[in-house]
Amino acid sequence: MLLPLFPLEVVLLPEELLPLHIFEDRYKEMIGECLAAKSLGSPGQEFGVVLAKKGEMEAVGCCARIVNLTRKYRDGRMDILTVGTRRFEVVLTNDEKPYLRGEVEFFEDETGAAVAEEADAQRAIDLFRSAMQKFHRAADMPIQLPRPYRYLSFRIAAPLPLELGFKQRLLSIRIETERLRQVVRVIEQLIAQLELVEKAKAKAGGNGNVLRENR
Numbered sequence: 001m002l003l004p005l006f007p008l009e010v011v012l013l014p015e016e017l018l019p020l021h022i023f024e025d026r027y028k029e030m031i032g033e034c035l036a037a038k039s040l041g042s043p044g045q046e047f048g049v050v051l052a053k054k055g056e057m058e059a060v061g062c063c064a065r066i067v068n069l070t071r072k073y074r075d076g077r078m079d080i081l082t083v084g085t086r087r088f089e090v091v092l093t094n095d096e097k098p099y100l101r102g103e104v105e106f107f108e109d110e111t112g113a114a115v116a117e118e119a120d121a122q123r124a125i126d127l128f129r130s131a132m133q134k135f136h137r138a139a140d141m142p143i144q145l146p147r148p149y150r151y152l153s154f155r156i157a158a159p160l161p162l163e164l165g166f167k168q169r170l171l172s173i174r175i176e177t178e179r180l181r182q183v184v185r186v187i188e189q190l191i192a193q194l195e196l197v198e199k200a201k202a203k204a205g206g207n208g209n210v211l212r213e214n215r
Helices: 025-040 118-136 152-157 164-172 176-207
Strands: 003-008 017-022 046-053 060-072 078-094 101-107
Touching (some): 003 025, 003 060, 017 060, 025 046, 025 060, 025 078, 046 078
Parallel strands (some): 003 046
Antiparallel strands (some): 003 101
């Protein structure tokens, strides 16, 4: 079965929520077919989200499953909420329909490499909590990350403002410990940047001119 493909300037991660506004006729048709399959409980409910920039499409993507149709407009446009599911690699593309489809190979993490050690997971969660508190300027922000910690790297990377290139590389890695290590490194960099901004704002608030104090 060919997988419908939705090229976007977005990287969807497994378990990440992605709201979409569907307005092009070809994608109205594609989503309509996915919704029909969903209502029947039959195969064909998923479509693949793949990063596309400057006319080039990445080979590795993530399937999206429609959680619900949140709004349908009179002209056929739709607002839908989707969630990331399986990862895949595009082998061949097919353009027989108005929208692109692909022959894909689905893949998972290597055997025994889907969950990080407890200590590594806890450190990553603590850093993630610290980053989110700084982003939202909240001293106490509840973070719900229930066990098991499968796909923890994806779950904490999804809400953060990360570069598309980094998220794309993350999607391709098949060992959770390696993904988590890279996510931790990026979070540490984000926290350091946020702390620099906070210090700069504090100096500016103290004398009205950060540059003058640094002369």
